[in-house]
Amino acid sequence: MTAKDVRVKLVTEIRDADRKEEMTLSEPGQFFSRGETEVLKFTETPEEGEPIHTMVTVKPGHVSIKRTGGVDMRQVFQKKLETENIYHHTYGDFHMKTFTDQIEYRSMGDGDRGRLFISYQMTLNHEVTQRHRLTLLFEEESE
Template identity: 70%
Template sequence: MTSSHATDVQVQLVTEIREADRNEKMNIFEPGQFYQRGETQVLTFTEHPDEGDPVNTMITIKPSHVSIKRTGGVAMRQVFQPQIETENIYHHTYGDFHMKTVTNEIDFQSLNEGNQGRLFISYQMTLNHEVTQAHRLTLTFKEESKT
């Protein structure tokens, strides 16, 4: 059986949203945990937004797809599979939003391949069947230094 012990990591999540002439970029830095079991790799961390409750995020990376599950201040499970359309509901304080996602590209470099892991996802998301935005998610994580 392969090891599934957690590695403490420092997570940086950069989300870029492009819509017509508008660009939005969000940066999150949080401590997290990285697990690996077979071909599945999991990253967990908790976001502490300026407003609202903390959001627990779990990112599961498998060879065929990536899923992001968020609970707490918001609730959603978004699945990314190259060239496949997926749908989910984003539960937020301000109401529920229907999300349709078409994944253009997933690029993943495991923590095992170097001193830093990296997940890049490029996708189109349509909110409530109305607004389609281009999204880029770049997640980097590196082992906490043992000092």
Template identity: 70%
Template sequence: MPSHAKDVQVQLVTEIQDEDRKETMEIQEPGQFFTRGDTQVLTFTEHPEEGDPISTMVTIKPAHVSIKRSGGVEMRQVFQESLETENLYHHTYGDFHMKTFTERVDFRSLEESTQGRLHLRYTMTLNHEVTQAHRLTLTFEEENDS
């Protein structure tokens, strides 16, 4: 991590909607946030109840967001408004092909506000079969030294 990284508290809320059901997952973890040029990076480690920890790195550039996860799962998902991207999701249960169409990206930096916020709205098709609507909201704020 760069020396100018800030310790932050991260909250990640993911909502998945298909025709008749909605699933919401929420995690809270400590993380780090730093800026390099026009790129802002947020890193944290998820500790799922089952399986190995998952290191997550969210890279935010103008008009481009990338989420890379490694450890218990391996994937790199790219979000660009009004574009479809593809990637593989490597999981203990096998590999899944993912197509992501990003409808909307909203980002407020920690430099603009006391709370940073990334909101993504997208549809994802898994293995060319199931398409679901997703909403991902990632908020993060600097930890107080109090």
């Protein structure tokens, strides 16, 4: 298993009928690779609340994002499939349904940056459905 220190940039867009919200964060992280599985780990440090540890696991046709700390959730993405999970938050538990429209993944080559793009629809507590686009860019930290 190879591990590399990387710089991670995460851009999340959320869109519903009349508004669009965009959040960007940049954190140091680690990239691991073993066979057909690649893993990115990084920690979000929000202005308020506990740090959130994020682990993104990419396998052919399957991406899972596990977050622990300030929030606790595991979200699974498989193209054209719906998955369900519970999002545990300080303010209570939410039921989440995720339908993945698209997954594009490019691993990190030599001197090149990796990219994960996921476009999906998420329904929270059986009520509001929003379109989400997640773009995760990562590149080796320069010495």
